[in-house]
Amino acid sequence: MVTAVVGHVGATRTKALSAPASRSLRFLPHSLIALDLAVIAAAGGSASYFQNGMPMFDPDASQNLASTGSGTLVALGWILVVALGGGYRRQVLGGGSDEYKRVLNATLAYTGLLALILFVTQADVSRAFFVLLFAVGLPGLLLARWGARNVLHRLRIRGHLAVPVLIAGSPAYVDDVHGVLNRTPWLGYRVIGAVTPPGDASHTVGGVPVVGSTEDVARAALASDARLILFAGGSSSSAQDLQEKLWQLEERGIDVVVAQSATGITISDRATLRPVGGLPLMHLGTPAWSQATKIGKRMFDVVGASVLLVLFSPLLAFIALRIKLHDGGPVLFNQSRVGRQGVPFRCAKFRTMVPNAEDLLAALKVASGYEGGLFKMEDDPRITKPGRWLRRFSLDELPQLWNVVRGDMSLVGPRPPLPNEVAQYDAAARRRLHVRPGMTGLWQVSGRSDLSWEHAIRLDLYYVDHWSMLQDLHILWRTLGVVVLGKGAY
Incomplete structure (x- = not known):
């Protein structure tokens, strides 16, 4: 049957x-190897240029790795270490921050390895050239991967590969x-x-x-x-x-x-398989969310938010004036939200709705058939004229930079939930509260209000279980594109 x-x-x-x-899929790793070799060659040439000033036209210029036969070995060794680190595995290409992480970790490891080899062999290599090679090469590799990923994504969206x-x-x-x-x-x-x-x-x-x-x-x-x-x-x-x-x-x-x-079972980077008596046992290390509460992320938040507050101060003043002149109501809207470990805090936003918006909420929930979770309306009648463009480009959330400085929030993290939303959480959803809520996060760069409640929760839980500083930087970069396009915001 x-x-x-x-x-x-x-x-x-x-x-x-x-x-x-598509048979082209099998050639993706080979294409990236060729791209990385070109980037490394360009990095070597750039380092040589800055150190010696076009040594290929100056016979008296000092020799370095780029102008000797050793340059080829250095480039191939770099590619080999990236390959051993999984930087060309098809499973990691084109999605997530793992691809960038593998290239970064492999390059850092190769930097140390090459430095050790040069020290042991007492090779006559300029320190300036060595530093310039990796100072130019590492950003170049990461930018090349970003460019290749964008090309791959566009091809896939059009139905190719x-x-x-x-x-x-x-x-x-x-x-x-x-x-x-x-x-x-x-x-x-x-x-x-x-x-x-x-x-x-x-x-x-x-x-x-x-x-x-x-x-x-x-x-x-x-x-x-x-x-x-x-x-x-x-x-x-x-x-x-x-x-x-x-x-x-x-x-x-x-x-x-x-x-x-x-x-x-949530399988993450902290999982290690160890066979015991022929039985593969999965050992789970320290959860990723515990690292997201350490001083490194906190320092990044304070410095980043403080700098952004200074840079955006003229824009903040303009928005405040625009809201005040529109209807004379308050500029800010402070709402009770739930932070890390369930501690409530006052979340600041520029007011985008009429002053009595909270009084109209119950009637709108009934009219829209609200059944629980996050309440969003695409054409909410309570939104003011200036509030529409503030929401479209997420400018209403800029005052939350002060919440980040205070320690209530982080630049990146799960969306700050309302108390009534937390009351509906099951045991899994409550894991969102292990870290500080963020101004942006995976759900914002994956669809924002276009996502269902369940999918938004799933993305937040993934962030909690797989946090890394590199992923935070990746989310911040993607947030820029989402905000500029205004996709999924209402």
Whole structure:
């Protein structure tokens, strides 16, 4: 029965929906290697120029790594260390901050290694050239990756370099994952079907065609020309069952992604697998959110917010004057929000609504069919004329820089929740309160008000469990683009 269903659907519906995965995908790592070599060569040439002033035209100029045969070895060694650090793995290319982190860590490690080699061998290399090489090369590599990622994202959004994906799991989990992938087309995952527990449904509620049963995922993948299987909740009856399915797919060269919902465990950078008596045990180190409360992040927040307050002071004065002249009401709107570990604080914003906005809230909730979570209306009648452009570009939140200086908030973190929202939190959602709320965060750069309540919570929990300083910098950079475009703000 399973064979007939999979064979029939795979040969008709799914084959029509999908095209074979682009062969160009396998050349992505090679393209990045060529790009990195070009950047390193340019860095070496720039360092040589600044040190000696065009040594290729000056026969009396001192020699350095760029102008000798050793330069090629240095460049290849740099590429090798990045490769060993996982900087060219297809799984990390094009999404998240992990790609940048691997390039950064590998370059720092190579800097120390090369310095040690030069010291031991007593090589005649200028210190100025050595410093300039990496001072130019590291930012160059990171900028090149950023540029390559933007090109890759644009190609994927236009339908190129996509990977045909099957989602395995219960229909509810399939639709949940499908919704996430639909909102992130730049990831390059094109869902061509679902593999669900045995049943008679031909589609999930969300419209994903069912192409097979979870009892034989490998057969469904081969029949539908899928290149990747994403396991979600309900895809396996036990850990052993999931492991056997993974083995079958590995033997057939089909890539596998396992969502957290399939295991019930949050797997992060702090997880280390150690085999004990043939049994792989997962050891979890210090949670990432505990590092997000350390002095380093706090110093970054205070310095960054203070500098921004000074730079934006003319803009702050203009906005305050514009609000006051519009209706004569108060300039600021102070609202009670819940901070780290559930401590309440007064969150400052420029007022964007009529003075009696809170009195009108109950009637609007009834009229809009509000059922809980974050209340947002795309055409909220309470918003004033100046308030609309303030909200569009998130300028109403600039006074929160003072909250950051005070220690109530951080530049980056989960959205500061209202007390009534916290009252609805389950045990998982309360993990958001382990860190200071932020002026910006993953949910702001991933859709803002366009996201559902559940998806916003999921993004905040991911941030809490996977915090890193590099990720904060990445979010701040993405925030600039989101604010300028005004996407998802109302």
